[in-house]
Amino acid sequence: MCIMTNQPTNKFFTSDLNWDDYRHLVKEINVPAKTTLLQESEVSKNAYFIKKGCLRIWFNNNGKDVTFQFFFENQGVSSIESFKSGQPSLFSIESIEPSTLLVISKSNLELMVKEIPGYQAFMQEHIFQRLNHYSKLFLSHIKNNPQERYLELLAESPHIIQRVPQHYIASYLGITPVSLSRIRNKVLAEKK
Amino acid sequence: MCIMTNQPTNKFFTSDLNWDDYRHLVKEINVPAKTTLLQESEVSKNAYFIKKGCLRIWFNNNGKDVTFQFFFENQGVSSIESFKSGQPSLFSIESIEPSTLLVISKSNLELMVKEIPGYQAFMQEHIFQRLNHYSKLFLSHIKNNPQERYLELLAESPHIIQRVPQHYIASYLGITPVSLSRIRNKVLAEKK
């Protein structure tokens, strides 16, 4: 299982760190849209931090592209599980927009982890927040129908709907692009 | 958000502990079926460990009973979030079968936590496993339709289907009892 390491309010790569002290451990890269950063079934070697742009993680479900999560500026992306176990990732990481990323290798990240005081506590809090995030997503699916889930996403994460192509959002909501298009149409009609 | 403290392979209340040392901190109770142990909107004061029977956590979604998770023998049940924050629980905890439970108060649990070496690491691992559990449930919803989810549950957790009333399972799968009944019928017909 692939788990994202970071939340929008992430300290991992940002505020609490003096980046001048770690600059030699991190590489900045620019990638065009639709660049694969981690291929499904390969072992995760790097973690990424988004300076500009957006990424998604997705997997191939019997030939169908299923998007699992979206990431934007100031978020970190990686596969904790693949880091922990050295097992092949069950997901791919791919850029949606042209993006500017910070790249840190597994070993360098571990180095930083040791040097940053209170990291363990932060990590626990972070995993706890992830837990809340996924349990919330699960709840959204058992208590809401697709239209309600779309409206919830629109209310809570409008930036996703604004920046991400619709067919990715459809699979994230667990429906087809055609159905999402219809729902949008219906919602628009009901507003008038 | 309510989070379960325990997994089937749970050390919290069991194997690694010498229960004779803690017996004064824990109370054993017997409850009939449909007993509410924690009421939605109340603050969680106790954690439970199931010696015999089964529990569920659920919430009221606009008048509809939505079951979030099931628990069986040797599992612990509580609301970490309510423990942590002292905030009202967003869920109810209720017995499904007549059950024999161990009850431990929040303060006594905290006492034990301090006395048990390596508890922090265990807690982190536990939360991590919960994270995997919920991300898996979320995945199941975006990649599978209701029938596939039912078959997955049947394959991975047959004990749930055997012991839990069907209408609870239906809400857990995010569908109506009527639809679940049809799916079961269809699956049975396809087997022949």
Added chain:
DNA sequence: TTGGCGCGATAACAATTGTTAAGAAATACG
């Protein structure tokens, strides 16, 4: 500039699911 391609809208039809209601079957309990 322009052809190709990604993306979204729409249509028509099939399949599934929801809703409501009624009744049968199983279970609980005095």
Added chain:
DNA sequence: CGTATTTCTTAACAATTGTTATCGCGCCAA
């Protein structure tokens, strides 16, 4: 035991979603 209650099934119809296909628009690169 028998009665109540809970649980499950089935039916009929409405609503939603999936499937397949077509069309048009905008963007990007040759």
